[in-house]
Amino acid sequence: xxxxxxxEVTRRSFAQRIAGARVGSVVMGKPLRWPLGAxxxxxxxxxxxxxDRRGKYLLLQLDxxxxxxxxxxxxxxxxxxxxxxxxxxDHFELRTDRGVLRLHDPRRFGAVVCVPDLAxxxxxxxxGGLGLEPLEAGxxxxxxxxxxxxxxxxxxxxxLAGDIVVGVGNIYASEALFMAGIRPTVRADRISRxxxxxxHGAIVEVLNKAVALGxxxxxDFSSAxxxxxxxxxxxxxxxRAGEPCRVCGTAVRQIRQGQRSTFFxxxxxxx
DNA sequence: AGATGTCCCTGGAAGC
DNA sequence: TGCTTCCAGGGACATC
Numbered sequence: 011x012x013x014x015x016x017x018e019v020t021r022r023s024f025a026q027r028i029a030g031a032r033v034g035s036v037v038m039g040k041p042l043r044w045p046l047g048a049x050x051x052x053x054x055x056x057x058x059x060x061x062d063r064r065g066k067y068l069l070l071q072l073d074x075x076x077x078x079x080x081x082x083x084x085x086x087x088x089x090x091x092x093x094x095x096x097x098x099x100d101h102f103e104l105r106t107d108r109g110v111l112r113l114h115d116p117r118r119f120g121a122v123v124c125v126p127d128l129a130x131x132x133x134x135x136x137x138g139g140l141g142l143e144p145l146e147a148g149x150x151x152x153x154x155x156x157x158x159x160x161x162x163x164x165x166x167x168x169x170l171a172g173d174i175v176v177g178v179g180n181i182y183a184s185e186a187l188f189m190a191g192i193r194p195t196v197r198a199d200r201i202s203r204x205x206x207x208x209x210h211g212a213i214v215e216v217l218n219k220a221v222a223l224g225x226x227x228x229x230d231f232s233s234a235x236x237x238x239x240x241x242x243x244x245x246x247x248x249x250r251a252g253e254p255c256r257v258c259g260t261a262v263r264q265i266r267q268g269q270r271s272t273f274f275x276x277x278x279x280x281x
Numbered sequence: 282a283g284a285t286g287t288c289c290c291t292g293g294a295a296g297c
Numbered sequence: 298t299g300c301t302t303c304c305a306g307g308g309a310c311a312t313c
Contacts, residue, residue, distance in 0.1 A: 013307095043289070043308090066307075083306040084291080099291095117290050119307065135309085163284060171284095172308080180306065268285070270306080285313080296302075 012081040014144070014177025015220035017066045020081070024089035024111065025061035031106035032057050033072070039101030040118060043082065047132060048075070048124035058106065065140045065176035070104075075124055077104075078136060082119025088112045141174040144217050149175055155206035158198040165201060165209075166194035167268050178213055181248045182220070184273045186212040188247045193279040194272045195265070247273040 012020070036050035056072040063069065068087075070077040079087070091109040102113040102122045113120060125133040141157075142149040157174045158165070168174060169183045178186065187194050189212035192205060201209070246256055250273060251264035260277040 080307080082290090082308095116292070117306080119290065161283080167284085170307085269287085271304090283313105285311100287311080288309090290306100292305100294302105294304085297300085 012066065012083070012085065013179035013182055013220070014066055015217055015223075017068060017081060017177075018063055018145075018221050020087050021061050021063050021068055024087065028058050028070075028089055028106065028108060028111060029060055030057060031108035034105045034107065037096070037103035037105065039096070039099075042101055042113075042115065042118050043080070043121040044123055046122060046124050050124075053077075053104070053124070058104075064137050065143075065172065066179075067137065069128070075126060076128055076130075076133065078121070078123040078125065078133065079113065080121045081113075082115060082117065082121065084117040085113055085115035085120035088114065139173055140176045141172055142176065144175050144177050144213055145221070149210070149214070151207040151210040152203075154210045155201070155203045158201055158206055161198040163198060164195045164267055165192060165198045166272050168198040169213075170268070170270070175213065177217065180270050181245070182213070182216050184248045185246055186216050188274060188279060189216060191279055193281055194267065194274050196281060247275060249273065 033053045033056050036053050038046070038050060053072065053075060056074060059071045059073070061068055061070055066080060068079040068081075070079065081087070089109050089111045093110050093112055096103070096112075097114070099116040100112055100114050101118065101120075104111040113122065123132060123136065127133070128137065142153075154175065158168065161168045161174075163171075166183050166187060169178045169186070170180065172178070184194065186209060190205065190209040192201065192209055247262050250262045252261050254260065255262055255275040255278060258275065258277050260275055262273055263276050265272050265274075
């Protein structure tokens with residue numbers, strides 16, 4: 011389940027190596043979440059200049075196109091010149107003179123979309139509504155608090171929506187709220203400024219820590235297959251329903267918010 | 282416009 | 298053992 015840290019670690023793992031590579035051919039497997047939106051042959055001969063990230067999207071900048079790559083929940087990328095033969099879950103390959111970039115995605119929630127540039131309407135539809143990058147300077151506590159004050163929905167769901175801050179997925183939302191001592195069901199607009207500041211700090215800390223651990227996490231992920239490396243993050247509440255809170259010993263509770271599981275400690279997160 | 286519900290997909294776990 | 302059911306997840310889209 012790649013969240014922002016995994017996407018960023020993936021980006022760092024091949025961005026330098028693929029920069030300057032010239033595309034030979036494109037191989038498509040089963041349909042992904044959205045159609046590519048362009049003739050794959052159009053990519054032939056183009057050079058990959060850089061790999062950026064916006065939220066959980068990787069942006070491959072080519073000569074005259076941008077590839078938006080989303081890993082969905084089961085996707086992973088490999089870039090090498092001697093990959094094993096394509097398997098049934100390998101749904102996209104960009105073959106270049108420096109190696110093959112391959113998307114492996116059993117559940118096919120991922121996507122590869124080709125647009126001429128980021129001003130393109132399709133790119134805007136996907137990226138235009140995204141909130142701030144949590145690991146960049148623009149994400150500050152005061153602005154975060156101001157944004158929260160405009161929202162009446164439960165704070166957990168506001169975080170997940172991604173239009174205030176991106177990259178806080180289901181796991182890190184529960185973890186950050188635990189770190190900040192905030193109950194996931196509290197209305198966003200009822201969070202005081204100091205508590206919003208604590209939540210802001212928790213989001214930055216949990217994501218930074220995950221990026222730092224990401225290297226080992228991802229290696230395990232791709233070799234172990236299946237069980238993710240989140241165990242290494244030593245979740246405080248996520249996935250621990252009924253188990254004792256690591257801080258106070260109270261049983262961790264699980265609820266559903268918007269069809270998603272939320273975990274919290276009823277004692278440490280009273281309001 | 283904001284909030285909420287639905288759906289996409291598939292492997293693994295749990296239940297019968 | 299083998300079937301069925303449920304669940305996980307991000308995000309677009311429809312509906313209120």
